[in-house]
Amino acid sequence: xxxxxxxxxxxxxxxxxxxxxxxxxxxxxxxxxxxxxxxxxxxxxxxxxxxxxxxxxxxxxxxxxxxxxxxxxxxxxxxxxxxxxxxxxxxxxxxxxxxxxxxxxxxxxxxxxxxxxxxxxxxxxxxxxxxxxxxxxxxxxxxxxxxxxxxxxxxxxxxxxxxxxxxxxxxxxxxxxxxxxxxxxxxxxxxxxxxxxxxxxxxxxxxxxxxxxxxxxxxxxxxxxxxxxxxxxxxxxxxxxxxxxxxxxxxxxxxxxxxxxxxxxxxxxxxxxxxxxxxxxxxxxxxxxxxxxxxxxxxxxxxxxxxxxxxxxxxxxxxxxxxxxxxxxxxxxxxxxxxxxxxxxxxxxxxxxxxxxxxxxxxxxxxxxxxxxxxxxxxxxxxxxxxxxxxxxxxxxxxxxxxxxxxxxxxxxxxxxxxxxxxxxxxxxxxxxxxxxxxxxxxxxxxxxxxxxxxxxxxxxxxxxxxxxxxxxxxxxxxxxxxxxxxxxxxxxxxxxxxxxxxxxxxxxxxxxxxxxxxxxxxxxxxxxxxxxxxxxxxxxxxxxxxxxxxxxxxxxxxxxxxxxxxxxxxxxxxxxxxxxxxxxxxxxxxxxxxxxxxxxxxxxxxxxxxxxxxxxxxxxxxxxx
Ligand code: ADP
Ligand code: MG
Numbered sequence: 276x277x278x279x280x281x282x283x284x285x286x287x288x289x290x291x292x293x294x295x296x297x298x299x300x301x302x303x304x305x306x307x308x309x310x311x312x313x314x315x316x317x318x319x320x321x322x323x324x325x326x327x328x329x330x331x332x333x334x335x336x337x338x339x340x341x342x343x344x345x346x347x348x349x350x351x352x353x354x355x356x357x358x359x360x361x362x363x364x365x366x367x368x369x370x371x372x373x374x375x376x377x378x379x380x381x382x383x384x385x386x387x388x389x390x391x392x393x394x395x396x397x398x399x400x401x402x403x404x405x406x407x408x409x410x411x412x413x414x415x416x417x418x419x420x421x422x423x424x425x426x427x428x429x430x431x432x433x434x435x436x437x438x439x440x441x442x443x444x445x446x447x448x449x450x451x452x453x454x455x456x457x458x459x460x461x462x463x464x465x466x467x468x469x470x471x472x473x474x475x476x477x478x479x480x481x482x483x484x485x486x487x488x489x490x491x492x493x494x495x496x497x498x499x500x501x502x503x504x505x506x507x508x509x510x511x512x513x514x515x516x517x518x519x520x521x522x523x524x525x526x527x528x529x530x531x532x533x534x535x536x537x538x539x540x541x542x543x544x545x546x547x548x549x550x551x552x553x554x555x556x557x558x559x560x561x562x563x564x565x566x567x568x569x570x571x572x573x574x575x576x577x578x579x580x581x582x583x584x585x586x587x588x589x590x591x592x593x594x595x596x597x598x599x600x601x602x603x604x605x606x607x608x609x610x611x612x613x614x615x616x617x618x619x620x621x622x623x624x625x626x627x628x629x630x631x632x633x634x635x636x637x638x639x640x641x642x643x644x645x646x647x648x649x650x651x652x653x654x655x656x657x658x659x660x661x662x663x664x665x666x667x668x669x670x671x672x673x674x675x676x677x678x679x680x681x682x683x684x685x686x687x688x689x690x691x692x693x694x695x696x697x698x699x700x701x702x703x704x705x706x707x708x709x710x711x712x713x714x715x716x717x718x719x720x721x722x723x724x725x726x727x728x729x730x731x732x733x734x735x736x737x738x739x740x741x742x743x744x745x746x747x748x749x750x751x752x753x754x755x756x757x758x759x760x761x762x763x764x765x766x767x768x769x770x771x772x773x774x775x776x777x778x779x780x781x782x783x784x785x786x787x788x789x790x791x792x793x794x795x796x797x798x799x800x801x802x803x804x805x806x807x808x809x810x811x812x813x814x815x816x817x818x819x820x821x822x823x824x825x826x827x828x829x830x831x832x833x834x835x836x837x838x839x840x841x842x843x844x845x846x847x848x849x850x851x852x853x854x855x856x857x858x859x860x861x862x863x864x865x866x867x868x869x870x871x872x873x874x875x876x877x878x879x880x881x882x883x884x885x886x887x888x889x890x891x892x893x894x895x896x897x898x899x900x901x
Contacts, residue, residue, distance in 0.1 A: 719860045
């Protein structure tokens with residue numbers, strides 16, 4: 276059951292504060308049809324958003340099945356919103372160029388359910404709202420009432436316990452409103468439906484309970500919980516506390532979340548720098564095929580073609596990721612129909628929304644484990660065809676500056692703004708996200724011959740061991756200054772000085788820095804394995820000590836190892852490939868070493884012996900085979 280205890284909500288903007296809810300106490304049954312009535316501005320939407328986890332309360336508590344949400348983190352709220360609640364709004368928020376079936380299916384795409392099952396459930400949901408025969412229509416071929424029914428199907432397809440509807444009939448005439456309410460009433464037979472409405476007649480006819488709000492307070496409640504039900508609420512809290520005491524509850528099921536995160540990441544990549552290279556590669560590959568076809572007609576160009584192929588594919592290698600989206604879905608996007616536009620309106624060109632939906636619908640998981648076995652078993656077949664096959668694992672590289680015993684400075688992952696004074700930090704905060712995408716540290720590909728055809732040594736030697744790295748310059752011996760901070764050659768405090776000076780009106784630039792090869796060769800860094808950041812407790816669980824500087828320092832001393840710059844490289848004269856985009860490149864042997872180290876650690880041994888619980892988070896593992 277859902278229990279709101281003394282909920283307050285203040286909206287604060289600048290020094291203005293609006294108290295939208297003033298101590299709301301309400302409990303809801305597992306199954307009922309609640310209508311919330313009240314004048315505009317009395318807090319109805321605010322209340323609904325708080326119940327649905329779309330907005331945070333300022334004071335009070337929302338208790339879900341006996342569990343307080345006071346300590347919920349983002350992940351908990353995500354899980355609640357995704358698995359427990361379905362939303363229906365006054366505006367239908369349907370995607371115009373997709374069929375209504377796809378619209379309903381889309382909300383399942385990120386939940387890790389197979390395509391066939393998604394379709395089946397979407398059809399079921401659309402059947403429930405009486406639209407089984409319309410599933411292939413586009414939203415603009417439907418009436419308002421029908422569109423709202425699609426929105427309801429979308430809200431229930433995940434099978435949530437709670438349906439929240441904010442003025443779902445606000446834009447409909449009475450006749451179609453009735454259809455929508457019939458459907459909601461039907462759903463309320465085995466769900467909790469909470470609906471905000473302006474229409475008291477319809478509320479009276481359909482709802483089993485009417486709550487009136489006035490000025491942020493509950494004015495009346497036609498059917499509050501009886502004594503027995505209040506008793507049940509208290510039982511739920513006790514039950515939950517007992518489960519906690521017995522260590523039987525972890526957080527809710529994680530299925531789908533990691534997929535969702537992965538999707539968001541790949542979307543983010545697509546829209547940012549990394550992504551653009553993917554798109555360029557994609558466009559490029561079409562281009563290459565075209566050129567190759569034409570040129571292959573005239574003999575003698577064969578060498579040229581294979582060189583272009585080699586160079587292009589090393590800049591834009593074929594990558595296969597755990598989660599992939601079919602870029603063909605982007606290639607097939609059609610431009611919106613603009614013929615119906617008139618000169619009286621401003622129109623939205625749906626770029627972002629179209630990309631998101633196209634990607635979401637082609638989103639799938641790859642079985643990389645099996646694929647790797649296949650590649651390994653057919654080594655002889657692939658080796659002549661490729662320059663290198665590189666396996667990139669999600670190995671965290673934790674790198675510190677060599678003077679870690681006196682001053683702990685983390686270089687990877689690096690945050691420039693964290694190394695600035697609090698006064699200058701805000702000026703460069705946005706720079707950090709750019710830095711994070713810069714891939715300062717990068718793994719070398721395994722084909723040494725190919726590397727040497729594309730890069731020349733300016734000094735020192737290529738890495739031969741797992742703890743040797745090379746510094747990568749551009750063809751004019753340059754490295755961007757922001758990379759120099761991240762590899763510890765320059766001090767971030769200079770930036771402090773520069774900003775303070777510049778803001779003070781002195782705009783003479785810094786003198787440009789240069790370094791002797793000799794001073795760079797032999798520079799060292801300290802590496803820690805991520806597993807060593809976790810400290811084992813007496814009860815067998817592990818605690819994350821990332822942020823404990825003294826602890827990290829001791830880890831670096833006891834268990835860390837040094838990386839050494841063994842060489843300085845730059846692109847070869849006639850190379851057009853730029854496989855090495857970072858500032859420092861390390862041997863694939865380093866990744867292997869870190870993986871082997873982690874595998875042999877106490878933490879992973881303990882985790883392997885504990886198939887039902889994540890030791891780092893205490894969460895239950897629902898599906899032991901996953
Ligand atoms: P209703 O849905 O009943 O019309 P709302 O819940 O939308 O009312 O709003 C309740 C009060 O809170 C109103 O005074 C409104 O102006 C204020 N309010 C709502 N949202 C915000 C916001 N994001 N920032 C500031 N004030 C808000
Ligand atoms: Mg409202």
